[in-house]
Amino acid sequence: MMDNVTHTHEGPDPHAPRPDHDDTLTHHKRLEIAVRELLIEKGILTADEIREAVERMDARGPHLGAKLVAKAWVDPAFKARLVENGSAAAEEAGVQMDQPTRLIVVENTPQVHNLVVCTLCSCYPRMVLGIPPDWYKSRAYRSRAVHEPRAVLAEFGTRLSDDVTVRVHDSTADMRYLVLPMRPAGTDDFDEAKLAALVTRDSMIGVTTL
Amino acid sequence: MTPRFAVGAPVNVRRGNPPGHIRTPYYIRGKSGTVERICGEFRNPEELAYGRSGEPKQVLYRVRFNQKDIWPGYKGPAKDTIDVELYEHWLEPVR
Secondary structure: OOOOOOOOOOOOOOOOOOOOOOOOOOHHHHHHHHHHHHHHHOOOOOHHHHHHHHHHHHHOOHHHHHHHHHHHHHOHHHHHHHHHOHHHHHHHOOOOOOOOOEEEEEEOOOOEEEEEEOOOOOOOOHHHHOOOOHHHHOHHHHHHHHHOHHHHHHHOOOOOOOOOEEEEEEOOOOEEEEEEOOOOOOOOOOOHHHHHOOOOHHHHHOOOOO | OOOOOOOOOEEEEOOOOOOOOOOOOHHHOOOEEEEEEEEEEEOOHHHHOOOOOOOOOEEEEEEEEEHHHHOOOOOOOOOOEEEEEEEHHHEEEOO
16 A cells, blocks of 8 residues: 555556557548548538537437436327337437337336347447447347346346246347336426436336336 | 238248348247237348348338247246347248
8 A cells, every 4th residue: 555655656657647549540440531531522421411420429318218208207198109109209209210220119017027138239229328338239238138137137236026027129120129117106296307317228228127 | 012920920930040141130040939010111131231222121020939938948937028020031930
């Protein structure tokens, strides 16, 4: 242990700067730069259009899914439309479906708990949740979520009794999935904005409840 | 394109193992389930992945399987399920 009095910078520097990892021009970085520059040079896209597209993607996040969940909690007719046709109901609520994939909303009930995974890669409902967490893309989650979902849920602190059916959804193709969690007790007097603030990303993937 | 299978129909997943960009997970090949819903028609990703048109479009289904039928050692209640999206050419009727 070093205390402040004896702390000197003789010997190995305890505060030596760590090497940067942002200076390697990998194959894919090089490819991205080449394609981007060619698109601009050939007048197919402008630098501003590319920047705007990146900003649009970055602006998506769990707040969009949370808005849909909260609206579904306060408006049963909207909830019915959301479960019937996720993409159309999301558009109706002002959430842009800017991808060719379609949104399916699966509802948790006291009898059924839903869990979303993509075993083949990392398909994720980016239009309503933004960029996936790293664990969602890990091989461990992708394989275990399908063959031992209850053990995975327990590791997230979600212990379900055997009375509850666990439904796993493997996003293997053109559908994307959003879990509609159950509304927490004691929130009867909450308005939509206050409810939306309760809704976490993980609860909409289905690894946790609220 | 008229879907070959109706919602609720029992189906088998083909056991094929072709090379290429296949969206049918290995673990579900050869298994039996029930059509949960018909998702619509989509361009075939097995063709799209190689720069082809993906036409004709394929009907995409969501098929529901019982976990106990998929994993021999599944630890959990018999009613637990797994839903997988599968293109029509991967499905066969149960005889």
